[in-house]
Amino acid sequence: MRTFQEYQEKLKKMRKNVYIDGRLVGRDDPRLLGGQNVMGITFQAALSEDSQMRELATAVSHLTGNTINRFTHIYQTPEDLLKKQQMIRELGHIAGGCIQRCMGCDAINALYVTTYEIDCKYGTDYHQRLKKYLAWYQDNDLVGNAGQTDVKGDRSKRPSQQEDPDLYMHIVERREDGIVVSGCKAHNTTAPYADEILVLPTRAMKDSDADWAVAFAIPADAEGVYLISRPVSPNPRRELEAPYNSYGICDTMTVLDHVFVPNERVFMCGEADFGGRLALSFANNHRFSYCGCKPAITDVFIGATALVAEYNGVPKAPHIQDDLAQLEATAELVYAAGIAASATARTTPSGAREPNFLYTNCGRYHAGKNIMHEYDILISTTGGMAATLPFEGDWLNPETRGYLEKYIMRSPRISPENQHRLFRFIDDFTVSAWCGMEQAAGIHGGGSPIMEKIGIRTNYDVEGKKRIVKWLAGIDDSKNPQG
């Protein structure tokens, strides 16, 4: 397993293909360090001196028997799923939010299960290719980015019907030694500080969409790859440094312009009828991850709400106690859905475990449904001060510092600096571009609530429930008019 330093050294050596706000930049651009620092948590956890943390963050590869970072592991048992979920929640506490390395983990698990099924039907050898690739991926402790969401152009048309074929990622050319692909993956989190990009289809396909049914892995700096990036971080600090402000995240429009992918990195190539399976498998795994990370974020809401209530001198106010209970119920219902998805996980033909789709969708749905209410609670409890707090400079300016420290006083038990630090944190958490990104991620990341409602109802046994009612009501279908 790698150290954080080794991870960053490798990033520095990669080909320059990251664009930010009009400029081509290196992977050591300061705006990209926040995301790397979050990734660092996953490397440090696996090498932690704390044995409980180490056990949580590592696993034994079923391919090689080596100890590997759990984020590179394929689920073999319900316990693997439970530990993944727990790991995300605990590392999420350190990050104060998304741990960012799930995407790769969710992608390799989806590929693992689906390539096996494609091979069964078509006699292809994607699964063997993938296992070989995975052994290397695990041994090198890589960070994988998942490129799933196509830009999709005209939403009323299928991939093959679009005027511009590139609006969904597709095979431009099939060569003996590989394929050439073009397209653009949007909302693509972590690409500028990932080692590998794992490309998956975004939806179900029909036969006519075969050229768009493609999955593969490429190095993030491969020729033809353009990472047009939007990094975001909590507000930078001048003197009042804090762990939260060392983090960041980055989304990209990941453009692939005639990128060559050698055969050994191609994991689906034209099997249109498996497009939906692979897309949903990734969605399922990713929604499962949300059952771990969203509770971690709600934990931050709980802690911040309780702390600001305490600092404001109203820790026992009944409406705040009630709000806290609501937050707690939200966190734990989502987490319970993940436990249920693990406990009832299916063993797939590949041998790997797949979390229960119904419960992962219920968990992610509940999280997405409640996220804005969680902000409402924290903002309501905080009062206006996080939003109207003078900038850090005024706290450092001797002319105004005295006034600010004098007038920030609420509880005599809290120092002005700690009082200031808490409001500053809540300012970052609720009154910043970073917060806007978090809200959008809370609603859309891994699929927005309407997608989960579709997921839930699509496979739900409504006919069985109708039969219950027909029985209770004494309704006999044979008495209906025939024809």
Place this chain on the structure above:
Amino acid sequence: MRTFQEYQEKLKKMRKNVYIDGRLVGRDDPRLLGGQNVMGITFQAALSEDSQMRELATAVSHLTGNTINRFTHIYQTPEDLLKKQQMIRELGHIAGGCIQRCMGCDAINALYVTTYEIDCKYGTDYHQRLKKYLAWYQDNDLVGNAGQTDVKGDRSKRPSQQEDPDLYMHIVERREDGIVVSGCKAHNTTAPYADEILVLPTRAMKDSDADWAVAFAIPADAEGVYLISRPVSPNPRRELEAPYNSYGICDTMTVLDHVFVPNERVFMCGEADFGGRLALSFANNHRFSYCGCKPAITDVFIGATALVAEYNGVPKAPHIQDDLAQLEATAELVYAAGIAASATARTTPSGAREPNFLYTNCGRYHAGKNIMHEYDILISTTGGMAATLPFEGDWLNPETRGYLEKYIMRSPRISPENQHRLFRFIDDFTVSAWCGMEQAAGIHGGGSPIMEKIGIRTNYDVEGKKRIVKWLAGIDDSKNPQG
């Protein structure tokens, strides 16, 4: 195990102590048959020809090794908990609601765990007594009623502070061979068709409340027991019979007026510090039951909503599809909480398993929070017809029958009788005293949402969440003023 017939024969032989609307009645009063019919489902399931059903509804006693009805079993494994939950949901489909036999099951499990802990502290022998009692209870396949909720009198006072000591069940006299108790348990479901009444304390006690810290079992027709009963059923039918209309339920004010309880049936007697433990243990088990039965009821909502939409000719209306997805998510989140409570169940010192209190509370909370919205969905989808449907007599009257059948027509594929039957069922389900009882039960049964919010927040690690935020924000408590 008993047959349904044997169960009813025994009821008939019991001492007459049931009062309904001003009269002393036998246990074969027609108004009590609905509840017995629901109990019947549990006897039939255990003797079912369907081996899956039989396996679900029975267990092997850890006390005797005999095959017993699962409702008399003590949880030994997480699988026991999962099966209990699944059994409730499946039998709930047959009953179209509460299966009613959980209360006894939840009471014996709470007593099993708590008596062991009392004995450990006080050197008493309640646990041995209970095991002996339980072996007999299991072998005779008994139906236990749980009497927990005291009438409580002045809510601002503790048991021992009440003007009238009987406002909480208490020990009136301690004899060599047993105790004499008085009091009244309210909202007591199933007592008039139960074999045994299992009495538990309703709350935490202080030392001064020792005489009120009492738990025991008595036959439901013991001397001094008065069951003042309120039975309720769906509206009776004249010709349009249906399974749903054969059911019913009954609550009582269960008055114990100087009832003697022999020592071998006393399971707590003055150990005030275990009052809360036993009360909460029952609540925990009962909330766990809700994680199985509430999804069963939501399944009826799903089936009824989908069926009436189909009969109304709008099965694909988007707002109805959306409502169905909401119902499905509610059912499955509550069920997931039960699975999580099972999967993370604690092994108690007694050896029995106890579902995870946090998740049982989250599940019951979510159910209670949503129940009225579920009615809203079904009533909204149905339209007004269930509420304004002429009475059955008008369908049977030749003068009006033609008009009613002509004008009930909605979908040409549905016969007038089936159309009528569905509205009649929804009439029973949403426009009846029965419905009012179900709504109250949906909100209060097993503890109302505010009780679960208290349950959730009481033991929640809020301090741990504050620490997360302090760390993220760089807050150092040592910088606060001392003192």
Place this chain on the structure above:
Amino acid sequence: MRTFQEYQEKLKKMRKNVYIDGRLVGRDDPRLLGGQNVMGITFQAALSEDSQMRELATAVSHLTGNTINRFTHIYQTPEDLLKKQQMIRELGHIAGGCIQRCMGCDAINALYVTTYEIDCKYGTDYHQRLKKYLAWYQDNDLVGNAGQTDVKGDRSKRPSQQEDPDLYMHIVERREDGIVVSGCKAHNTTAPYADEILVLPTRAMKDSDADWAVAFAIPADAEGVYLISRPVSPNPRRELEAPYNSYGICDTMTVLDHVFVPNERVFMCGEADFGGRLALSFANNHRFSYCGCKPAITDVFIGATALVAEYNGVPKAPHIQDDLAQLEATAELVYAAGIAASATARTTPSGAREPNFLYTNCGRYHAGKNIMHEYDILISTTGGMAATLPFEGDWLNPETRGYLEKYIMRSPRISPENQHRLFRFIDDFTVSAWCGMEQAAGIHGGGSPIMEKIGIRTNYDVEGKKRIVKWLAGIDDSKNPQG
């Protein structure tokens, strides 16, 4: 103006055409008295000794200059609208719910406005006919029932497309002196104790539906009229009589089987393009009425919730205070919408005022959206006792009375009888067929929330709002591709 007695005497003389549960009954059937008692409130108010009440409940006819019951008045000013709204709320307090006489009032106002517009376009004389009819209606202080909702058969088909033409009320024959009509109006409240039935179309029509575009008035006992009725009341009392238990309501399927309507009572006859106008005009007036009556019902929720909290000894519990504030906000927002609808009422070409459609819909929408939550609050605050309260007979039975009075005690300041009376009232209010009817009415009466959402969005200036955003964002439509 009539006395209540005169109203009832006239009812007794009407032709027997009311069916209840399989029997043809007279209008003095006890099950119909509850509804008449509610109507009685409107007669008594107009003749009240309290001058404020009298002023509220009467108006001066713009047709005759006579003092008339306000329920027979045509709105001439915003004040007329405000007084109508206030009258409904105040009389609703006496009735504990729906005052029931609005329907006729809303129907005559809709007819007044629409007949004028039909005449303007088609040169017909419906408006003069109606004015003549109205003068008679006002002078005789009549109770009008509005028959609007057709049974509608196959919802995917228009009136003229139905297999059975009677599924919407229609003209069967046009004679020199009048028309013959057939059909059935469903969910028809008050018909068995109304003097007149005012029939209105239920929806917009196309030219091919001309025979279904018909409006007229007939005596409620006209030949060919069958009132298949479903009366409902709070539970009857033996000794514990209370005003609430003297009330009731009744819905009918109102069948018209070849009923002759003389020309002077026909107010629309084939003008298909005005079908929607008249239907929506009635809906608008009726939703306006809800802005008065729903706050009255919420007032009962507020009073009952506050009183039961007081009787339970927790009047100051913060979560109950919060719930009360929610109820209050609901009542007053709905009422405010009615005030806004009055204050911005349009003067129609007929000279009469029409409440603002946007605000009546918003008000009714908000009421319908919240009604089940209001029940949730009251049931939650009450606890289970209203649902498990032994029947009245057990309170009268000397064997059990002592136990019940002893154990009902909660607050030492409240007598057992008053404590019992309050629970008995909440039992009627929340655990009865009457409650089920009220819930359905709360959701569907005057149009369910989805109908109001359609009403709101249909005429909303969304394009204007888009222009605001285009301007703010600097979007220039001329830069879009042409064609």
Place this chain on the structure above:
Amino acid sequence: MRTFQEYQEKLKKMRKNVYIDGRLVGRDDPRLLGGQNVMGITFQAALSEDSQMRELATAVSHLTGNTINRFTHIYQTPEDLLKKQQMIRELGHIAGGCIQRCMGCDAINALYVTTYEIDCKYGTDYHQRLKKYLAWYQDNDLVGNAGQTDVKGDRSKRPSQQEDPDLYMHIVERREDGIVVSGCKAHNTTAPYADEILVLPTRAMKDSDADWAVAFAIPADAEGVYLISRPVSPNPRRELEAPYNSYGICDTMTVLDHVFVPNERVFMCGEADFGGRLALSFANNHRFSYCGCKPAITDVFIGATALVAEYNGVPKAPHIQDDLAQLEATAELVYAAGIAASATARTTPSGAREPNFLYTNCGRYHAGKNIMHEYDILISTTGGMAATLPFEGDWLNPETRGYLEKYIMRSPRISPENQHRLFRFIDDFTVSAWCGMEQAAGIHGGGSPIMEKIGIRTNYDVEGKKRIVKWLAGIDDSKNPQG
């Protein structure tokens, strides 16, 4: 009336007392121009060539008979209130949010009404002083900032109990010619670009708090005033300029350090019993303003949601239509509450009108309750693109511009620039520090929902509602135990 230019010229001449992020800056600092541009809308409207706009934005002074800006007017009639509300909504459309000049308007109306009442009780001459001041204020078309919210220190203590007396604004010294005051007003919007600061108490006072019961006006650059400021704007643009991006807002901690106020500018000075009256009167007026401005903001949500749905090619998606109807109902219910507050406005002893406190609170409550849900709707409909959109620089960079324009394509009818502009706008509106400020303002501005719930319930006639229920239930208080 002044031109926008005259307003800005005066600002430039003011004494430098504005601090931003550590530096003392002039009022022409670019970060303060956004707020001034919003104020500009109010000057331009009053001088508009559009006579309707002009009429809306001006009024005739009841003091001088001069035509004045409506923001400086004292309400004389319900129409004045309705026009104020309408003006705020329409100007809010131009600003895309808060029009910012209400605060001064709300403060002078509160002072007008309250000073009259103080004088009546104490024989003081505050009202005459104020009228003189107001005539000057109107004639000079001034912008007033309202300084109400004190920093409040320890929330469990009253003003006079605080360790540091400055934690509430108070009188430090009383001189013959005026008073000297110290303290700090927080969350103080617009102060750095206002002419005057109008200081009001923040809460009810007791006699011991008399020195804290103080109201007065000072120039915003008076000696001893320090404006420690936090300006915020939508993200600046390089080339894609848009009206929305020219705006901004600014909050300050407004420190008054021994500021002298001459007698003619002192409007309350020690009359502790009127502290609450003045505080609530301002709150009432300000909540009334929200009944106009919040609908304006919801209008932007409606327009943005509808437009992005159209651009995304799903304008008719049922769930979006439903969401739009929800937004529309929210906007119009809040607006209706304002109309109701105007239509039922009270004439105060001073002769001025005061909006109905109950309805202003209901309106503001409903707005605050729904604000986060409105964001949820817009973010959900937009999808992730507003949050992950590459920065403007990448659209200007020729290397990446082609990719971005190619891949932004959704509807073939929309140009890439317009598509980009809309996402850019929604980025500003939902993913920015500006958005965080708007969310906090949506919840807290004018009082958070819990404050309005307190406002509603404090004066609500709950006893009257209890009496309704007692009557309906036949409860006779005289039967309760006496004593």
